[in-house]
Amino acid sequence: MEENRWDLFLTTDPRTTYWLTGEYREGSPPAVCVLEPAGERIIELGPPSIDHPIEYPERELASRMRVPPAARCGVERRAVPGVIEAVLPSSFDASETVLALRRRKEADEIAQIRAALEYCKIAYDAAREMIAPGVTEVDVYNAMHAAVTRKAGTAITFAGDFASGVRAIRGGGPPAGRRLEPEDLYILDLFPAPAYYFGDTCRTFAVGEPSDLQQRAWELVCEALRLAESLIRPGVPVKRVYRQVKEFLDSHEIAEKSFWHHLGHGIGHRGHEAPRIVPGSDEVFEAGDVIAIEPGVYSDALRGGIRIEDNYIVGGNGLENLFDYPKELKR
Secondary structure (H helix, E strand, C coil): CCCCCCCEEEECCHHHHHHHHCCCCCCCCCCEEEEECCEEEEECCCCCCCCCCCCCCHHHHHHHHCCCCCCEEEECCCCCCHHHHCCCCEEEECHHHHHHHHCCCCHHHHHHHHHHHHHHHHHHHHHHHHCCCCCEHHHHHHHHHHHHHHHHCCCCCCCEECCEHHHHCCCCCCCCCCECCCCCEEEEEECCCCCCCCCCEEEEEECCCCCHHHHHHHHHHHHHHHHHHHHCCCCCEHHHHHHHHHHHHHCCHHHCCCCCCCCEEECCCCCCEEEEECCCCCCECCCCCEEEECCEEEECCCCEEEECEEEEEEECCEEEECCCCCCCCCC
8 A cells, every 4th residue: 555655445355355354244235345554444335225235325335435535545446346436536456466465375374275175185085986987977076065065064165177078178167967988087176165265176087997098198297297396486487387388298199289278377265366377478476376287188089188286385496285185097
């Protein structure tokens, strides 16, 4: 705020509010978090009507927010409704500032990410027990979901990509009724957030004994992951790492130049944060980044694809891997 000469900062994003205050307020209308030199305050906007929950008269809204008439306001514009920003005397978009500040994670945030990753381990253990020819994607999903629910002791959101076989070549998404077939590969990309911080990991399992082709492709993806790990340091351009890993994968005939998606991204109180490891990025890695790295290869010949994803903290001398779980195709 001092650097930008803002008298206050304002957001209605519940996750930014949680980051600033430790309180999570989600609903409609959104709670307004105001950060001032004297501290922070949260304003609850009771809905004046069902059809238009935040369309207050301008004077009433301004009085509820108590913003000084000459205040310069930094606003997380991507999250704040226009009707709220309209009553501010002067506003400046603070969205990029927030994203930049969110990159470096504090110790308690990393602890929450580690906790989320424990649910990934539990889900993969359940999947390994369930995966077999004839079992449906929904069967596997239900086994994983039941395992994480038992661990949590309550219902939690269990998101991810659950497509199997050739259905996973160009995407993922929710589980379907498709039955697993012998020699399929099953990509399970999980991103739970039981306490508002995400883990994001991927493992691939063979349905039955992996073929020689699948095993060689798995070794290639593991080597690509190690290559990315060796390249990432603070100050290294993100697009350089993406380019070198993609060139490595594309140089092998078995990959069929099929690596089509990002190499990874930051994680935190959102599943995707800065930096985003893509060819068009102008970002560099920074100490304190918490990132996911996820190379992969896909083809009909493989009966699907192989993607492996771990999560890391970027340190001064390299990466610390936060996810210790077997990577093998065999169950």
